Amino acid sequence: MGINVAVLASEPEICRIRVAPLLDALTRAGAIADYVLLDRDLAPIGRRGFDAFNAVIVQRNVSRAQLRFLARQRLRFVYDIDDLLPRLPAHQHRKKQETSRRIAWCLAHADAVSTPNQKLAIELEEATGVSLQGRGIVVPNGLEPVAVDESGWAVPARQLLWVSSDLPMIETEAPGLAEAIATAANELGLKAILIGRFPDRIKSLFDRIDYIPRLGFADYRRFLASLRRTIAVAPLPFHSESHQAFIDSKSDIKAVDFLGHGIPAVYSAAWPYRNSDLDLAPLVANEPHRWREAIADVAGHPAGHIDGPKVQAVHRQRSYATVATMLGDQLARSAMPYRPLPRPSINSVLRGWEQRIRQWRRSRRKSASR
Numbered sequence: 001m002g003i004n005v006a007v008l009a010s011e012p013e014i015c016r017i018r019v020a021p022l023l024d025a026l027t028r029a030g031a032i033a034d035y036v037l038l039d040r041d042l043a044p045i046g047r048r049g050f051d052a053f054n055a056v057i058v059q060r061n062v063s064r065a066q067l068r069f070l071a072r073q074r075l076r077f078v079y080d081i082d083d084l085l086p087r088l089p090a091h092q093h094r095k096k097q098e099t100s101r102r103i104a105w106c107l108a109h110a111d112a113v114s115t116p117n118q119k120l121a122i123e124l125e126e127a128t129g130v131s132l133q134g135r136g137i138v139v140p141n142g143l144e145p146v147a148v149d150e151s152g153w154a155v156p157a158r159q160l161l162w163v164s165s166d167l168p169m170i171e172t173e174a175p176g177l178a179e180a181i182a183t184a185a186n187e188l189g190l191k192a193i194l195i196g197r198f199p200d201r202i203k204s205l206f207d208r209i210d211y212i213p214r215l216g217f218a219d220y221r222r223f224l225a226s227l228r229r230t231i232a233v234a235p236l237p238f239h240s241e242s243h244q245a246f247i248d249s250k251s252d253i254k255a256v257d258f259l260g261h262g263i264p265a266v267y268s269a270a271w272p273y274r275n276s277d278l279d280l281a282p283l284v285a286n287e288p289h290r291w292r293e294a295i296a297d298v299a300g301h302p303a304g305h306i307d308g309p310k311v312q313a314v315h316r317q318r319s320y321a322t323v324a325t326m327l328g329d330q331l332a333r334s335a336m337p338y339r340p341l342p343r344p345s346i347n348s349v350l351r352g353w354e355q356r357i358r359q360w361r362r363s364r365r366k367s368a369s370r
Contacts, residue, residue, distance in 0.1 A: 002033030043344035079110035116251035142323035145315035148262030173237035180288035184295035
């Protein structure tokens with residue numbers, strides 16, 4: 001029957017970004033038969049093609065229901081964690097003590113722990129006191145290679161792209177950098193494209209701006225593939241009194257996104273970028289004048305900072321098919337006898353009824369307003 005993977009998706013959106021594409025690649029390659037995502041209440045998300053599983057992936061910060069299921073069934077599993085969750089910045093804290101306890105349990109009991117880079121594995125050991133004892137595997141972030149139009153590299157850029165999945169930490173950790181980026185864009189006549197969470201203060205710095213508060217992951221990567229005559233910026237603090245380990249443990253996914261879609265970029269010379277296996281340049285000190293100079297250089301001469309071989313190297317090193325191999329090998333080693341999929345917890349039933357009641361109330365209000 002092959003390997004059927006049950007994925008305990010504690011954060012489904014992130015799971016669809018990091019884990020699901022790798023499992024899709026493994027399914028296409030025949031390394032696994034199929035997989036299903038189970039939410040925090042153990043209810044299937046989307047399609048479910050089987051009733052019994054024999055391999056498990058656990059993602060990020062498991063719920064009580066997911067943890068009970070793992071512990072009671074004594075399941076073997078691969079634990080995938082892509083952020084230093086026990087040491088989140090203050091604005092991201094959510095029940096920190098309980099989060100740390102669950103993460104430590106998963107680290108201690110997993111057959112293998114997969115992280116986007118080795119630095120995160122080291123910091124997780126330091127943060128939790130749990131030794132991975134040779135169980136760590138590096139599964140970097142990947143992409144599906146796309147055709148890249150190289151013609152735009154021969155002429156100056158017209159747009160500057162800045163993407164932030166969370167409030168930019170450079171506001172507090174690298175003062176003056178946002179102003180430097182905006183000044184460079186304004187002086188060069190570049191229209192800024194800001195995607196993600198940006199405070200009004202940063203948005204107001206740019207003379208011309210397109211602001212996109214949110215894009216789904218698939219839409220985001222399609223958007224990147226559509227851009228022409230665009231450069232990107234990837235600022236990240238070097239030094240932080242409070243969040244150094246968290247910053248150093250971040251992945252190089254922005255570099256994968258930009259370089260893999262043929263977008264030349266300016267990167268902070270922070271740990272995730274200067275230690276990446278990708279050929280990233282320029283790597284810039286977080287000094288305002290350095291950033292203004294680097295943006296002017298890359299925008300004026302894109303072809304000096306990107307070329308076909310660099311893009312092809314990213315496609316070769318980080319294609320989902322390549323990256324998924326390590327995960328596939330570990331799933332084969334961690335496979336068990338088949339077991340039935342769990343029943344969703346009572347919370348799932350209650351949430352379903354709550355949803356139906358909300359829908360009923362909405363329909364009543366609409367009918368009453370007619």
